[in-house]
Amino acid sequence: MPQPNPQPGPVEREFGVAFPGRVLEATKWTQTALKAMPADGRLNWTDLFGREAPVVLDLGCGNGRFLIGSALTRPGHDHLGTDILPVVIRYARKRANQRGLPNVRFAVLGAHELLERYVEPHSAAEVHCYHPQPYYDPAQVRRRLITPAFLALVHRCLIPGGLLVVQTDNPGYWKYVREVVPVFFDFHERIGRWPDAPKGRTRREIVALKRGLPVFRGHGTAKPDLSEDDALRLAEALPPPTFDADRRLRALDELA
Ligand SMILES: C[S@@+](CC[C@H](N)C(=O)[O-])C[C@H]1O[C@@H](n2cnc3c(N)ncnc32)[C@H](O)[C@@H]1O
Numbered sequence: 410m411p412q413p414n415p416q417p418g419p420v421e422r423e424f425g426v427a428f429p430g431r432v433l434e435a436t437k438w439t440q441t442a443l444k445a446m447p448a449d450g451r452l453n454w455t456d457l458f459g460r461e462a463p464v465v466l467d468l469g470c471g472n473g474r475f476l477i478g479s480a481l482t483r484p485g486h487d488h489l490g491t492d493i494l495p496v497v498i499r500y501a502r503k504r505a506n507q508r509g510l511p512n513v514r515f516a517v518l519g520a521h522e523l524l525e526r527y528v529e530p531h532s533a534a535e536v537h538c539y540h541p542q543p544y545y546d547p548a549q550v551r552r553r554l555i556t557p558a559f560l561a562l563v564h565r566c567l568i569p570g571g572l573l574v575v576q577t578d579n580p581g582y583w584k585y586v587r588e589v590v591p592v593f594f595d596f597h598e599r600i601g602r603w604p605d606a607p608k609g610r611t612r613r614e615i616v617a618l619k620r621g622l623p624v625f626r627g628h629g630t631a632k633p634d635l636s637e638d639d640a641l642r643l644a645e646a647l648p649p650p651t652f653d654a655d656r657r658l659r660a661l662d663e664l665a
Pocket of ligand 1: 471554
């Protein structure tokens with residue numbers, strides 16, 4: 410006797426904000442782990458997702474909230490999220506699996522390494538980077554993700570006119586972003602919240618909004634006439650991200 414199709418699971422919440430999608434019955438779960446990167450060469454999106462579709466990357470994706478929401482609302486796009494922290498990728502994968510998503514993968518991998526070694530130049534449609542860590546401690550400043558060299562790599566991985574979205578709640582980081590990103594992208598500050606997620610696209614955005622922190626959002630398209638060599642030359646001439654991230658903000662983070 411066929412069983413009636415059970416109702417999807419209850420809505421999950423993070424800080425009171427609904428996480429996109431619902432847990433499906435186990436027979437509909439998918440496997441969204443990207444466990445091994447190619448031993449030699451780059452990722453082949455068609456092989457990875459079994460079709461040709463625009464590819465969306467989320468670098469430092471945390472628990473995958475943005476990417477899972479995008480994969481649900483844009484089934485015609487394929488998505489890859491990476492983060493250096495295995496624990497957050499485990500959460501992201503579990504939720505994506507349980508939502509039965511065929512168009513998303515998650516991997517434990519640094520963003521710079523992903524772009525430099527594994528993404529075919531001019532093969533991704535979008536790159537998203539939400540709340541990269543500001544690293545308050547001067548000894549860790551060199552770990553900041555957004556550098557001129559990183560932006561040149563983002564530009565290289567995008568198709569002409571491809572989209573970059575950057576967001577932070579750190580004023581020092583934002584000032585730096587506004588200085589360097591427009592060298593590679595036709596960049597615009599977004600005033601106001603994202604219409605698709607007014608309570609926050611990502612976990613960190615939700616936390617920042619709840620704490621009353623300002624959230625700075627911007628998006629831009631890759632400059633079409635900038636060659637890889639020119640981008641690298643420009644990157645060398647730009648300042649590194651040595652801005653003051655303001656340790657008082659870390660104290661606020663730790664309090665919370
Ligand atoms: C403040 S959290 C933001 C996470 C998520 N984007 C959000 O908005 O909720 C920063 C994330 O970046 C990750 N991260 C730090 N350096 C990274 C790197 N080089 N490559 C990829 N992820 C990185 C951290 O592990 C952390 O999960």
